[in-house]
Amino acid sequence: MSKVGVEMTKPVLVIEDLTVSFDGFKAVSDLNFYLDKNEVHVVIGPNGAGKTTVLDLICGKTKATSGTIKFNDIELTKLKEFDIVRKGVGRKFQNPNIYENLSVYDNLEMSFPRGRNVFGALFFKRTKDVEDRIQEVAGMIFLTDLLDTPAGLLSHGQKQWLEIGMLLMQDPELLMLDEPVAGMSVSEREQTAQLLKKISQGRSVLVIEHDMEFVKTIADKVTVLHQGRILAAGKMDDVQNDPKVIEVYLGH
Ligand code: ADP
Numbered sequence: 712m713s714k715v716g717v718e719m720t721k722p723v724l725v726i727e728d729l730t731v732s733f734d735g736f737k738a739v740s741d742l743n744f745y746l747d748k749n750e751v752h753v754v755i756g757p758n759g760a761g762k763t764t765v766l767d768l769i770c771g772k773t774k775a776t777s778g779t780i781k782f783n784d785i786e787l788t789k790l791k792e793f794d795i796v797r798k799g800v801g802r803k804f805q806n807p808n809i810y811e812n813l814s815v816y817d818n819l820e821m822s823f824p825r826g827r828n829v830f831g832a833l834f835f836k837r838t839k840d841v842e843d844r845i846q847e848v849a850g851m852i853f854l855t856d857l858l859d860t861p862a863g864l865l866s867h868g869q870k871q872w873l874e875i876g877m878l879l880m881q882d883p884e885l886l887m888l889d890e891p892v893a894g895m896s897v898s899e900r901e902q903t904a905q906l907l908k909k910i911s912q913g914r915s916v917l918v919i920e921h922d923m924e925f926v927k928t929i930a931d932k933v934t935v936l937h938q939g940r941i942l943a944a945g946k947m948d949d950v951q952n953d954p955k956v957i958e959v960y961l962g963h
């Protein structure tokens with residue numbers, strides 16, 4: 712029997728002593744990082760701090776030199792990228808990876824786990840659970856009225872949402888997004904903040920972002936990276952008043 716409210720839940724993602732060196736240059740150095748369920752954690756820091764490299768390490772695009780990345784007790788550093796996706800880790804890159812000639816609906820359908828390859832997605836029978844999931848995700852990403860529109864005709868912000876939706880079709884437990892609001896309008900940023908809050912329910916969300924107003928709205932926790940190391944971590948209010956953070960990042 713668990714004691715509700717007393718029992719501490721284990722972090723979903725546990726990163727310890729993580730280091731990657733590229734020809735002797737340590738892009739990430741002795742990183743310790745923990746992420747809980749229902750948490751939106753934002754990583755900030757100057758260009759070249761190692762933020763994108765951390766996501767590359769988690770999703771298996773880059774192999775660690777040393778250290779561990781445990782996702783629900785599964786060691787990710789030993790797995791291939793597609794296996795890491797199958798374990799429930801979804802990652803959005805900076806440029807949307809959508810099929811411009813296909814409708815919003817078809818892009819979402821294609822991303823449903825059963826329809827992952829092109830032929831499967833085009834020919835498998837539209838069962839009710841796929842249809843329901845598409846409608847649910849389309850609502851979350853503000854594209855219900857544009858399901859029949861070719862993805863190529865969407866605005867920049869809508870394309871970003873569609874790609875988030877495509878990741879949501881796979882119902883990942885951990886969702887990682889690299890600068891999701893870059894190039895978005897003010898109202899698109901506000902909607903994206905709502906979206907990230909909503910999708911963090913029952914999941915973990917790891918975001919890299921520069922826009923401090925946006926970070927303040929969404930972040931449960933903030934980690935500041937500098938030269939591959941953690942400069943500060945905690946609640947936004949504490950981090951933004953930290954003299955070290957102001958000096959290297961927020962001060963200019
Ligand atoms: P950020 O996302 O914080 O701007 P990055 O993680 O992209 O920073 O890069 C951190 C540093 O690591 C940079 O100096 C970058 O040039 C270097 N780097 C990143 N990936 C590689 C790679 N695959 N090979 C060599 N150097 C890399």
Ligand code: MG
Nearest residue numbers: 762763764889
């Ligand atoms: Mg980057």
